[in-house]
Amino acid sequence: MAKPGHPVKALPGNILSVSVKFMIFAALFAVTMEICARIDDAVRYGAPFLGKYSSERLRSRDNLGSSFNVPNARFEKWQHNSLGFRGPEVATRKKPGVTRVVCLGTSESYGLYESPGREWPAQLRELLPGSRYEVVNASMVGLNLSSFNTYLEKHVFPLDPDIVVLTVNPLFYVTSQNKIAKQGVRPVTDPAQKSTPPPRSLRESLVGNLRVFPKLKQVVKQAVSENSPATLKRYQISSTMRQVQEIERMRLQGRKPMKAVPESYLANFEKELNSTIDLIRSRNCEVVLTSYPALISSENLASYPDIFLDNRRFCIELSLMGIIDTFNRFNSVTAHVSRQQRTPFVDTHLLLPKSTEFFGDNVHYTDKGATVFAEGVSRLLNGPFHVARQTQSKDRE
Amino acid sequence: MSFASLPFIAFVACTLLLFNIMPARVRWLVLLLASYLFYASFKVPYLLLSLVAVTAISYASGLLVHRTPEPNARLLWMWAGVLGNLSLLFWLKYLPFAAGNANVALEALSLQFRFPALQVLMALGVSYYVFQAISYIIDIYLEVIEPERHPGYFSLSLGFFPKLLQGPIERSGNLLPQLRELSRTSASSLRSGVNLFLWGVFKKVVIADRLATIVDPVYGNVHDYQGLSLVVATYLFALQLYFDFSGYTDMALGIGRLFNIRLTPNFNAPYLATSTADFWRRWHISFSSWILDYIFKPLQFSLRDWPRWGVPAALMVTFLVSGIWHGASWCFVAWGGFHGFYLAAGVLFKKSRVKLCKRLGIEKSAVLRQWQKFVTFHLVCFSWIFFRAASIDDAIYVATSSLLDLPASLTLLAGEGAFLEHLTLGKPAAELLFALALAAAAAMLGHLDLQSKQKDPGLEDLAFLHKLPFWGSAIAYGTIFYLITICGLSAKGFLYQQF
Numbered sequence: 001m002a003k004p005g006h007p008v009k010a011l012p013g014n015i016l017s018v019s020v021k022f023m024i025f026a027a028l029f030a031v032t033m034e035i036c037a038r039i040d041d042a043v044r045y046g047a048p049f050l051g052k053y054s055s056e057r058l059r060s061r062d063n064l065g066s067s068f069n070v071p072n073a074r075f076e077k078w079q080h081n082s083l084g085f086r087g088p089e090v091a092t093r094k095k096p097g098v099t100r101v102v103c104l105g106t107s108e109s110y111g112l113y114e115s116p117g118r119e120w121p122a123q124l125r126e127l128l129p130g131s132r133y134e135v136v137n138a139s140m141v142g143l144n145l146s147s148f149n150t151y152l153e154k155h156v157f158p159l160d161p162d163i164v165v166l167t168v169n170p171l172f173y174v175t176s177q178n179k180i181a182k183q184g185v186r187p188v189t190d191p192a193q194k195s196t197p198p199p200r201s202l203r204e205s206l207v208g209n210l211r212v213f214p215k216l217k218q219v220v221k222q223a224v225s226e227n228s229p230a231t232l233k234r235y236q237i238s239s240t241m242r243q244v245q246e247i248e249r250m251r252l253q254g255r256k257p258m259k260a261v262p263e264s265y266l267a268n269f270e271k272e273l274n275s276t277i278d279l280i281r282s283r284n285c286e287v288v289l290t291s292y293p294a295l296i297s298s299e300n301l302a303s304y305p306d307i308f309l310d311n312r313r314f315c316i317e318l319s320l321m322g323i324i325d326t327f328n329r330f331n332s333v334t335a336h337v338s339r340q341q342r343t344p345f346v347d348t349h350l351l352l353p354k355s356t357e358f359f360g361d362n363v364h365y366t367d368k369g370a371t372v373f374a375e376g377v378s379r380l381l382n383g384p385f386h387v388a389r390q391t392q393s394k395d396r397e
Numbered sequence: 398m399s400f401a402s403l404p405f406i407a408f409v410a411c412t413l414l415l416f417n418i419m420p421a422r423v424r425w426l427v428l429l430l431a432s433y434l435f436y437a438s439f440k441v442p443y444l445l446l447s448l449v450a451v452t453a454i455s456y457a458s459g460l461l462v463h464r465t466p467e468p469n470a471r472l473l474w475m476w477a478g479v480l481g482n483l484s485l486l487f488w489l490k491y492l493p494f495a496a497g498n499a500n501v502a503l504e505a506l507s508l509q510f511r512f513p514a515l516q517v518l519m520a521l522g523v524s525y526y527v528f529q530a531i532s533y534i535i536d537i538y539l540e541v542i543e544p545e546r547h548p549g550y551f552s553l554s555l556g557f558f559p560k561l562l563q564g565p566i567e568r569s570g571n572l573l574p575q576l577r578e579l580s581r582t583s584a585s586s587l588r589s590g591v592n593l594f595l596w597g598v599f600k601k602v603v604i605a606d607r608l609a610t611i612v613d614p615v616y617g618n619v620h621d622y623q624g625l626s627l628v629v630a631t632y633l634f635a636l637q638l639y640f641d642f643s644g645y646t647d648m649a650l651g652i653g654r655l656f657n658i659r660l661t662p663n664f665n666a667p668y669l670a671t672s673t674a675d676f677w678r679r680w681h682i683s684f685s686s687w688i689l690d691y692i693f694k695p696l697q698f699s700l701r702d703w704p705r706w707g708v709p710a711a712l713m714v715t716f717l718v719s720g721i722w723h724g725a726s727w728c729f730v731a732w733g734g735f736h737g738f739y740l741a742a743g744v745l746f747k748k749s750r751v752k753l754c755k756r757l758g759i760e761k762s763a764v765l766r767q768w769q770k771f772v773t774f775h776l777v778c779f780s781w782i783f784f785r786a787a788s789i790d791d792a793i794y795v796a797t798s799s800l801l802d803l804p805a806s807l808t809l810l811a812g813e814g815a816f817l818e819h820l821t822l823g824k825p826a827a828e829l830l831f832a833l834a835l836a837a838a839a840a841m842l843g844h845l846d847l848q849s850k851q852k853d854p855g856l857e858d859l860a861f862l863h864k865l866p867f868w869g870s871a872i873a874y875g876t877i878f879y880l881i882t883i884c885g886l887s888a889k890g891f892l893y894q895q896f
Contacts, residue, residue, distance in 0.1 A: 024867075024868075025867065028868055029874055029875040032872045032875025033879045036879035036883075043827075212883075215882075216882060216883070223402075
């Protein structure tokens with residue numbers, strides 16, 4: 001209650017002091033949350049307390065600009081061994097009598113949504129008898145077919161593999177082909193990583209460096225998806241739509257996205273895939289090809305609009321139908337090459353049921369999806385392929 | 398709507414806003430409508446009907462008991478009210494259990510008749526408000542309280558949403574006077590309420606639910622484990638149950654405080670009890686005082702002609718009823734039976750225990766007190782096996798394997814050298830250590846709080862949070878909020894909700 005004679009004088013000062021107090025409280029609260037997040041990361045993942053902590057720690061580039069997985073790097077659940085691969089340590093020299101299987105792909109094989117140790121190469125390791133097979137996951141996020149040969153020479157052949165299981169991302173290939181068509185130069189590394197990011201605003205860099213922010217975002221997302229999944233879906237669609245429109249405006253500059261993949265891209269893909277297979281075979285190594293599974297087809301397009309739209313952000317040159325066409329036709333080319341080259345082929349696209357029980361997004365798998373993939377490859381390696389290899393080795397003897 | 402969920406928090410916030418903007422004379426209506434809305438949110442129509450029925454029966458019965466001068470008629474009205482409520486509880490909760498057991502008995506007697514198999518109904522919170530209603534009618538009969546004439550206040554006293562699902566089982570003498578004078582939320586009650594609610598959420602989603610991820614797989618498949626693993630799982634369950642239920646109680650007390658209503662505290666460091674009798678003075682206090690007043694004392698009075706066996710028999714019956722109150726299963730009956738046995742044995746051998754202690758000269762020794770705490774804790778943990786196990790067979794297996802296979806599993810572990818992995822029941826050791834460290838910190842702070850309240854009863858709950866300076870509060874809230882949002886697991890249902 002204001003004293004008589006001093007009716008209103010104290011009020012502005014009081015409001016000011018309460019506001020200042022509130023702001024200090026909020027700042028201290030936020031700082032505490034951030035410190036907790038950093039302690040949490042340090043304890044859980046061995047993250048540095050100070051400094052930036054992002055997935056960028058996992059990859060780097062050599063002098064020639066080629067990307068590679070940083071040895072012994074760790075970010076959250078993703079951890080590399082001393083050679084830069086996900087999974088247990090691998091001795092450079094093989095054990096006698098053990099077939100070394102190297103799985104080479106991009107993020108779908110490296111692992112994204114799966115629990116640690118549930119990515120498909122890790123599950124393949126569990127499925128194959130350890131006394132006869134050693135499975136190495138040499139996949140790298142963003143690896144494009146055009147970079148496979150360089151990557152194989154540098155990081156895979158030193159391991160002296162017996163079998164290389166190849167899973168090639170068609171979307172990355174289309175993006176790189178677009179770049180070549182536009183600039184007339186061959187990208188050294190995958191296009192997604194080569195482009196220099198635009199300078200960030202102060203707000204962006206501040207939020208980007210905060211560790212608590214993405215954690216809270218995740219919690220809110222989970223809470224909303226549990227309580228009101230329809231609201232979250234609507235929000236995601238409208239937010240992704242805005243992003244896609246923005247990327248279209250910047251990258252396509254008025255051009256329309258392609259409704260079908262150009263024939264020349266497919267021809268180049270076939271040529272490059274053949275060259276990669278030849279290179280691998282030249283090192284006395286067998287090749288196993290897999291198709292590239294995707295969740296969405298023209299039949300279930302309406303069921304997952306959010307997921308499909310999200311996938312467009314990574315290949316803006318293609319329309320929705322263009323993306324479906326890309327998966328279908330590149331998978332056909334892969335199957336054709338496997339027949340031509342007489343390499344074993346696992347049609348994982350056919351094996352994986354088209355539902356979100358098996359896919360985390362359009363091209364990445366859940367634990368269950370990775371199990372189906374691994375079982376498909378394991379059936380081949382343990383079955384007809386194993387028999388054929390045994391017959392070959394007997395013939396050689 | 399779980400207490401530890403965003404929709405519930407939004408629901409409380411809206412109710413609080415309405416409560417504060419409405420004039421005093423209709424605040425009870427805001428709370429009553431909110432409570433019924435909350436109960437209806439479980440989408441089980443007969444639950445709301447049963448609450449209304451219990452309210453109507455108890456309200457009418459209370460008035461009739463009070464207005465009837467003739468003693469026999471008063472007794473009749475009292476029993477009508479009590480049995481009316483109990484029959485509703487029986488119908489909702491015990492009918493399938495009773496029918497199943499009756500069929501077993503009929504089969505044993507080689508009789509052809511069988512009761513039809515009945516579906517188990519969801520009886521969320523019914524046991525709690527039925528017990529409160531019974532105490533209300535009996536208290537009027539005993540002329541401890543006057544009946545409440547305002548149907549709105551009375552309905553609210555039974556259905557007040559923070560205590561609807563898991564208690565505390567309020568006495569009308571405590572709750573009704575507060576409901577008649579509902580005042581706006583003050584800054585101090587807001588702070589106190591938020592503190593208690595956050596502390597409860599922390600206990601539930603960070604500690605109890607984390608422990609549940611370790612305990613549930615073991616108790617879900619007990620035959621895959623033996624010896625030490627089962628012992629560890631039982632200890633962890635003891636902690637899980639405490640943090641789950643006391644977490645809920647803190648949340649309920651906190652929400653009550655937001656509306657200026659002080660609900661009865663339910664816990665007082667139960668695992669520091671020096672005897673099972675002491676344990677029941679500290680665990681689920683509102684329930685144990687209820688069974689003491691309304692079951693044990695009348696029984697004790699009726700059995701007063703049995704000087705040696707009257708009290709033990711009354712205790713045995715009381716705790717068998719307590720067991721069956723917890724659930725329609727023989728496991729709960731066995732659990733109640735164990736507690737009845739502990740207490741009865743305590744009474745029967747009290748004199749010889751006191752004599753022995755005197756002879757040894759240790760009656761005031763601190764070591765004896767610690768030993769008593771140790772023994773009581775283990776007796777309680779042993780009974781928790783029956784409380785948690787899915788069936789009597791499972792419970793017997795856990796009890797026997799915990800005792801008989803323990804030495805063998807310890808020897809095996811010592812030989813294998815993977816002690817920690819086995820102790821953590823296959824979960825990452827860091828996860829268990831984190832949960833235990835938080836449990837220890839929460840238990841220590843809770844204990845210190847109780848001690849300071851014993852010294853100064855006027856102190857607010859969680860005084861350690863209240864007393865912090867401005868900057869300290871910001872840090873404490875930041876830490877608790879981080880633990881709840883980031884380290885908390887998606888809240889599971891509360892364990893005591895099923896009763």
